[in-house]
Amino acid sequence: MDERKLKKLNGCSSSSGSRASSSGVSSSSSGAYDTVWECVIPYVQDPRDRDAVSLVCKRWYEIDAITRKHVTIALCYTATPQRLSGRFPHLESLKLKGKPRAAMFNLIPEDWGGYVTPWVEEIVRSFGRMKVLHFRRMIVKDSDLELLATSAGRVLEVLRLDKCSGFSTNGLLHIGRLCRNLRNLFLEESSITENDGEWLHEIASNNTVLESLNFYMTELMQVKSGDLELIARRCPSLASMKISDCDISDLIGFFRAAASLEEFGGGSFSDPPGQVGEGVFNEQLEKYGAVAFPPRLCRLGLTYLGNTDMPVLYPIASRLKKLDLLYALLDTEGHCLLLQRCPNLEVLETRNVIGDRGLEVLAQYCKRMKRLRIERGADEQDMEDVEGVVSQRGLIALAQGCLELEYLAVYVSDITNASLESMGTYSKNLCDFRLVLLDREERITDLPLDNGVRSLLMGCHKLRRFALYLRPGA
């Protein structure tokens, strides 16, 4: 027991019962007051509220400093690693961002900066309890990963190398070998030099607590499906796996072993051998027919999923809550066929090939839809039949059909005031709305959009983020 408390209690637990001995701590004394705030401030978790806390008085500044568990530094050059450890010595979680957002569009030179090295050195030196590390758009070297693994490997539970570059599978090998308590390894969209697939085998051999592994949208090709299966066997809590391209028919064993899996992303379907023809459909079905998805799987994104592969999803379509079709090869008709089988869908990400017709199906069948993101399909005109565009027609159907919609990001080819008005009328849960008007069409049906925008803003009371990218005159 805490010395102070024991003393306080033992001192007065005598059965003499004399009131005189009960001098007690006056509640207004600063000592007692400190105790209150030492108990309370750790539960102030919103970063903004923490800001306020640290400015109230010097004592609160100190309490905040020693009880802060997580910090996000939005630009790694706004602080030094030493300043960080001096101010918040007991951090357990750190998120650091490097290059500006423009790097995602290849607008920032690779060697712009954002090196994690000085941070990793300080973490190893000063933060003995660092459990969660998230580096975003930063340059990570193999030597950084090796240092982390050898010095902080036992403590580290979450490592997110998010859109990072500069490292190879050699660095990951150390992570796989030494970070045995790692629950979450995230490498999505990082540029990783691939020497071999040994890193994954190290994870499979050493880790039994992994919950989430993500190397989606990386160019790691030498991944062995046997290692994925081994991970699934050895890590009973594995709930999420997102991988690079790996033929789905090679993952039958993995899916069978991953009993707790709730989310899967990536994989690939090989092209049907013939271009078109009667045999194609059956041949694909035969190849992928043996794929059986795990019983709890409800969030799915299959790369290169084509119309002929779709029946693979039908057995689990009704329990899907999230579907990522951004990298699928479905046409408008494919979207319609699939979506009408997904009554429990809450999150959908796809491209505008979904078309107005796909949105109408969505509005009719997917009543629980909360988050919908429709990206612009890049130059793939050949895939987009004449229907593969989104316009006011789709938006009106969506607003009227999906009343629980909270998030909508969409690229439209045409727009009207009336469609924005219906969002204002029906989308009472909308909190985030982003719309881009493509410049594909010469003529837009109904501009300017002042009245529609006004109705939307007045009708959607929960709206917190709103972005419109239009064109002159809109």
Place this chain on the structure above:
Amino acid sequence: MVTTDEKGPLTAKKKSVIIRSCDGDEFLVSESAAVLSTSLKKILEEKEDRLIHLSDIDNKTLAMVIAYLSTHADDGLSDDLKRSFDQEFVSGKEFDVLKYLVLATDTLQVTCLCYTVAKKMADIMKNKLVEWVRREFDIQNDYTPEAEAEIRRLDAWAWDDRQLEDD
């Protein structure tokens, strides 16, 4: 004065202890309830003392803590009922009452209640300005304007946490 808690008749057959507040009131509490406080448990283990005097916990606060302990020691109540009791327990209480509860539960080491009350107080601070916190909680600002400005300048990075998820 000996006040028995509601579960008195049932638990009286079992061992009980008397807890005296700093104002001198005594409460008869079943041992099964008392030991939910890590501090009381420790004392009972060490001394077999049937009368425990808490010199820094007042009557009103102690009564509330004992009501909490007795409810949570009652095997007949479901976890759901206990949870709703907890919710009810902290709702609508004045800041001063909560403050003494935190102090008492910290001293007595009643972790769950300390958490519940501290969380409630932390929630009061949500979305509030520095000035509001100082005024409402009666806290003296001991920064000079220069010192405060200096912290804001030097530690701006530490407050830069309102970035959007996908930025």
